[in-house]
Amino acid sequence: MTEPAPARVHVVGTGLIGTSLGLALTRAGGVVTLEDISSTNAALARDLGAGETSSAIPGEGDGDVHPDLVVVATPPDVTAACVAEALERWPEAVVTDVASVKVAIIDALRARGADLSRFCGSHPMAGRERNGAVAGRHDLFHGRAWVLTPTDETADSAVALVRSVASSVGAAVVTLDPADHDAAVASVSHVPQLIASLVAARLEHLADSSVALAGQGLRDVTRIAASDPHLWTQILSGNAHAVRDVLAALATDLEGVIGALDALGSDDDAPGARGTLARAIAAGNAGHARIPGKHGAAPTAYTTVRVLIPDEPGQLGRLFADVGSIGTNIEEFHLDHGLGQAFGLAEIDVVPGSAAALSEGLEERGWRLHG
Numbered sequence: 001m002t003e004p005a006p007a008r009v010h011v012v013g014t015g016l017i018g019t020s021l022g023l024a025l026t027r028a029g030g031v032v033t034l035e036d037i038s039s040t041n042a043a044l045a046r047d048l049g050a051g052e053t054s055s056a057i058p059g060e061g062d063g064d065v066h067p068d069l070v071v072v073a074t075p076p077d078v079t080a081a082c083v084a085e086a087l088e089r090w091p092e093a094v095v096t097d098v099a100s101v102k103v104a105i106i107d108a109l110r111a112r113g114a115d116l117s118r119f120c121g122s123h124p125m126a127g128r129e130r131n132g133a134v135a136g137r138h139d140l141f142h143g144r145a146w147v148l149t150p151t152d153e154t155a156d157s158a159v160a161l162v163r164s165v166a167s168s169v170g171a172a173v174v175t176l177d178p179a180d181h182d183a184a185v186a187s188v189s190h191v192p193q194l195i196a197s198l199v200a201a202r203l204e205h206l207a208d209s210s211v212a213l214a215g216q217g218l219r220d221v222t223r224i225a226a227s228d229p230h231l232w233t234q235i236l237s238g239n240a241h242a243v244r245d246v247l248a249a250l251a252t253d254l255e256g257v258i259g260a261l262d263a264l265g266s267d268d269d270a271p272g273a274r275g276t277l278a279r280a281i282a283a284g285n286a287g288h289a290r291i292p293g294k295h296g297a298a299p300t301a302y303t304t305v306r307v308l309i310p311d312e313p314g315q316l317g318r319l320f321a322d323v324g325s326i327g328t329n330i331e332e333f334h335l336d337h338g339l340g341q342a343f344g345l346a347e348i349d350v351v352p353g354s355a356a357a358l359s360e361g362l363e364e365r366g367w368r369l370h371g
Helices: 016-027 039-047 076-089 103-112 156-168 178-201 216-226 229-238 240-266 273-288 315-326 352-364
Strands: 008-012 031-035 069-072 094-097 121-124 145-149 172-175 303-310 332-337 343-350
Touching: 008 016, 016 031, 016 039, 016 156, 031 039, 069 076, 069 156, 076 094, 076 103, 076 229, 094 156, 103 178, 121 156, 121 178, 145 156, 145 178, 156 172, 178 216, 178 229, 178 240, 216 332, 229 240, 240 273, 303 315, 303 352, 315 343, 315 352, 343 352
Parallel strands: 008 031, 008 069, 069 094, 094 121, 145 172
Antiparallel strands: 121 145, 303 343, 332 343
């Protein structure tokens, strides 16, 4: 359930998040002005429908914009400076940021003597592999968590205003202490990015014939490895302590696994080694089971129906239409491609009670099932 957007929001920084927020807020009925260190970036976001640059508003110059809320959507290494400037420039406005690190920003603001009563940090847990205004989407925040990180000094009215903005664009709002936020994102966002990058880096000098064997598992693990190195260097630097702690624990686990593999490589019996490996995989099962399920509900075990789909125009649409005509709801969907073959393998996750009827119905409609 969304809420009405506030009357005026000024967005500083027109990259993916800033532009997407502008697009969403204008659709929700808000009045959005845009600002970027690059006038070209701001103009592009304006042309895409994310709002107006301040100079384009009749009777208003750059210094005459009077926002209810200023959203700082700049790179993390300049966020604190931009927030401090916004607090001084608009003494009546609430200011938030959307950076993925919080403690470092708050520490920098306190060192500057900034008025934290009007500042409520926030972090929309949304993004894409692509960056920039052209990647902006009005629905980027739909159903995604948006974390508010107020300090003890933050006024309740400031928290309420930022909450209303996040709700107005379809986000699910939660509140965390800034330090708790940084510790959480280290585990659920920052370290996964590093691991994906490190795994993908193993492929750089691998023989083409070996890379060609890649399946959906590798694609799943490395999907986010295409992220911007410059941006992620800033994020990891800003959350260095929390990320380091998670990596240190992970390194201990890896040392145990490496030790077990060393033992098995030199001794077929190697008492205890297989148990170490089994415990590592089982711990992963337990952790994976805690990932929220559909719509943030408790995790649900699905049954996978695998279908061979010709790599031809219209086949995927036909498959979805047939699933719909059978009356089955698709919970998750994955598509992999066969090596050197003109077909794909569609994996359709459904609730267990629907799997048999779906399989039978698809076969009746001429689909070949796999596995």
